[in-house]
Amino acid sequence: MKSEMKSGCVRLNAKQLGIKEQEFWALLHVRDELERGDIVHYDCGRGGIKRWFDMGVGGDRYECGTMGCIGGWMYAAMHPKATPGRMQGYVNRHEGDSPFHELFFGKTWSSITPAQAVKAIDNFLECGKPHWEEVLGR
Secondary structure (H helix, E strand, O other), X not given: OOOOOOXXXXXXXXXXXXXXXXXXXXXXXXXXXXXXXXXXXXXXXXXXXXXXXXXXXXXXXXXXXXXXXXXXXXXXXXXXXXOHHHHHHHHHHOOOOOOOHHHHOOOOHHHOOHXXXXXXXXXXXXXXXXXXXXXXXX
């Protein structure tokens, strides 16, 4: 189920967003995985799940599986044999002057749910900004 578009926004393409085509498609892939529940909010107490979501972690490995944020899972989508260290490195490269900066950094990360991340991704794809404050109801 697709989130509703923000008023006055349309789906932007990779060039309009200032990102690479590969990143654009990886972001769409991660968005869909989060929405379907293929990547779930971190809770190591739940067995059988190997792909965890936590916006406070670019990429890390735990006994219960791999954890990553939007950017970390984007890197994994682009590089199927990605290590958690490389996932974290990809996220770190976007701190500062990057189109992804606002999407990847700056909020109370660990409490962000996959559903909220999907809304922020949709906002980014449609307006070029994640609008985290709106997504988080602040």
